[in-house]
Amino acid sequence: MKKIILILFIAGAVGAQSKLTGKLYLDSGISFKETSVEFDDYVVSAQKKKAPFTAALLSFAVPGAGQFYSESYLKSALFVAVEAAAITVGLIYDKKGDDQTIRFQNFADEHWDVARYARWTIVHANEINPSIDPSNYFVFNPDGTVNWKELNKLENALGGYYSHRLAPYGDQQYYEMIGKYPQFNVGWDDFGDENTPYKYGDPLTENFIFYSKERGKANDFYNVAYKAVLVIFTNHIISAIDAALTAHSFNKNIKVNAELNKINVGYRTFYYPQLNLQYNF
Template identity: 45%
Template sequence: MEGGLWYYNIDQNGKGDDQTAVYRSYADGHWSVVKYAEWLNANAKDFPGGENAVQIAIDPNESLPPWERVDWDAMHTTEMAIPQFSHKLPPHGDQQYYELIGKYNQYSYGWDDKLDGDYWNISENFAYYSGERGKANDFYNTADTMLNLIILNHVLSAIDAAWAAARFNKFVDLYARAQLMRLPDGRAELAATACFSIRL
């Protein structure tokens, strides 16, 4: 049983890695921090707090990657000036960069198919990308579940071994507990504890 769980854990992690490469490549081809910064320059003043927004310098050299053309400090100043904006964009390549651009409406204007218009309407590329990123998360969540089952199997095996030993030795007490803990990033992790006491 454990061998199968390890195989499935490795398989799902590998699929998650492959899917991550797919969605990151899609994002790099269809989402631009330059387009997002241009939208901020044109529209930030129209939001509550916009009076504290600053002009974001954009290098006109289109041979540079988009993430090297924008003044990130100025962009962050503008993002933090608008209470409706919940985040500031992390650097390109960061896991949070790829998460935020497919999760929050403030980043929807960086997608190549998003036209000016309703802030709350997302574009088709935004929706597609969110789904692709979700697939990677599903693979990783399944891999995490397999790992938790492996740990649970070890805990149960230890309990069974201790119980078998306790049947032969009435002076041994066993206390075991397994609890599912929710991590800050939303994943679940199994925490298992076991205590033995010997009465002399």
């Protein structure tokens, strides 16, 4: 522990002349009687403390701000750097995920066809489930478009490896299903037509496999972005806790106070300020 004391003397005589009579022999006696030294201290608090709650609140809002407030500049810089890096990574990989999503969706729109899938399903319905009469399901509208509701009813009735109902076109689940479940393999343009045989467990088409990998890349990008968000959230929490501890440590290590002291010497009064700086190493 070091203790540094800075003392500045400012002297002044206060009300001394009122006690003198003007007669030398009497004034000498008065002066002798009054030559007793008295000390009075007036302490003025000027402790340089940091509020842990304020520090925590600052760092929860902006990581590193509480450390800066508590004069821990290196730790402040570290928390700011982590925040900036996490935000940058999050934005970059979220954009990568968006771009990759557009790419794989465009590929699906070009190479996968719900009508091709529906035609194959109708032709092979009896092979999948002999109890099914496909003529009872009006999967195609008069204009040749697919009746999605009827298609879902047929899928539900077939059972077996037809374990999923095709989600509406453009839905996130739509793009997931056609590259995830084997029942949708027959809808890819490199599969063949409705007369091409296929059994569950047969090899998937190259387009199915390629599309599945492309969709996986988008998910990987989004996972990185998600983890960056977790880092940001965690950085706020840890920074807030650390800021409170840093402020508390600061208050234990440093103490500053000022005192205004008075000395009475005879009929004269002297005032002097005293500054005390105490720092714990």
